[in-house]
Amino acid sequence: EDTPITRFQQYLRFNTAHPNPNYIAPISFLINQAQSIGLTAKTIEFVSGKPVLLLTWLGSNPNLPSILFNSHLDSVPAESEKWIHPPFSAHKTIDGHIYARGAQDDKCIGVQYLESIRNLKSRGFVPLRTIHISYVPEEEIGGFDGMMEFAASSEFRDLNLGFAMDEGQANPGDEFRVFYADRIPWNLVIKAEGIPGHGAKLYDNSAMENLMKSVELISKFRETQFDFVKAGKAANSEVISVNPVYLKAGTPSTTGFVMNMQPSEAEAGYDLRLPPMADPDVMKKRIAEEWAPSIRNMTYTIVEKGKLRDHLGRPIMTPANDSNPWWSIFKQAVEATGKLAKPEILASTTDSRFIRTLGIPVFGFSPMTNTPILLHDHNEFLKDTVFMKGIEVYESVISALSSFEGLSDQVI
C-alpha cells in the first residue's frame, strides 16, 4: 500500500532522535518523494554530517520573492520502555492513532507539505511564486549547525524569500493555532561554593545551603509568573518560564554518594524562556543580584540561544494583522478550511527565529486540531484523519500564498 498515511509512517520510522539522529535515510526518502512529484532537490552540508535538504517548485514568475516551508529532520530522544508502542514503529491503532516520536514535532508537516503539492500538481495548479521546502538538521539542540548556518548562507540569500512558514503546535480544541513569535531560551547554570563539613554538623554557608536558597528564590519567581497565567492575565508564552532541568552535587562513592559529608560545590541548571517583549537587562540583574549573588559564594553562566531584539532594538515578531498582506492571505486560506485561533506567541522555540532575525516574516503553523499537545512527551501520536485534514489545509495555504501577486507599490 502506498498512501499519504503509509508515506507518513515510513518517514516516522527513521530514527532521527538525538544524540545520534540518522539524517541520511530520511533525506534519501524525501528526495525520492520529491522526484516522484517533480520537485528539484539539493542537499547542502554547511556542517559535515549535518545536511540541509532544499526542494523547489519553480513559479511562473521566479522574479517575485519566493516562499519557504520549513521543517526539521531531527527529534528529541524517546524513552522506549515508557511508551505503549515503540517510538519509531509508527504503529497505527484501529482508531487511527499513529504513535511515533516526531509524529507532532514535526514530521507531520514535513510530509504534509509534499502531499499537498502532490495534490495541487495533479489538479494542474501552477504557482506564481517559487515555492521552496527545507528540511534542516539539529533544530532540537538549538539549530546552530542547521538553520542558523543555512540562514546565514549565500544559498539562503539567493532564495530571495518574501515569506516563510515553520512548525507550530497542536490544539486540543477545534481551532488551528498560528504563532507570530517565539520565546527565546536562555540556559542558566548557577553554582554555589561553601564550607564543606561533617554530615552531622549544623553551620552556615555550605554550598548546598547557598544553592538551596537560590533554588527557593527561583521557585518563587516561577510561581509569580505562573500565577499570571493561572489568573488568566497572560498566556503561558507571554510570561518568563524558568524550570529546573538538572541538579548536581554530592561526593560520589562506589554505591552512590557519601552520606556523611556536606559537599563544597553544588550546581543547578535551568531552562529559561523569555517572550520577545521581556527586558533582558532586568532578568540579568535579577540573576546577578538575587539568584546567584557573589555574597553567597555563587557564580552563574547564561547561554542565550537566540536574540530578543532586531538591529533597531525592536522585539522580533511577525505582524499578525492587516498591516502584513501575508497575514491576510494566510488567514483567509486557513479559514477556507476551518477555524483559525487568535495568533499567539509560541511557548517553546523554533528555527523561525533565525529567519525572523533577517527581517523575513514567518508564521509557525502545524495544522493539528482536537489533538493533545504531546511534543517531547511519551506516547506522541497524531490521528490519521487529523494528518489528512492538514494536507487539505496546506493545499489552501500553499496555493493562496504562492498566487500572491504583491502590492503595486511594494516588493513583498
Ligand code: MET
Ligand atoms: C534550544 S532551541 C529550541 C529547541 C526546541 N525546539 C525547544 O523549544 O526546546
Ligand SMILES: [Zn+2]
Ligand atoms: Zn519541532
Ligand SMILES: [Zn+2]
Ligand atoms: Zn521539539
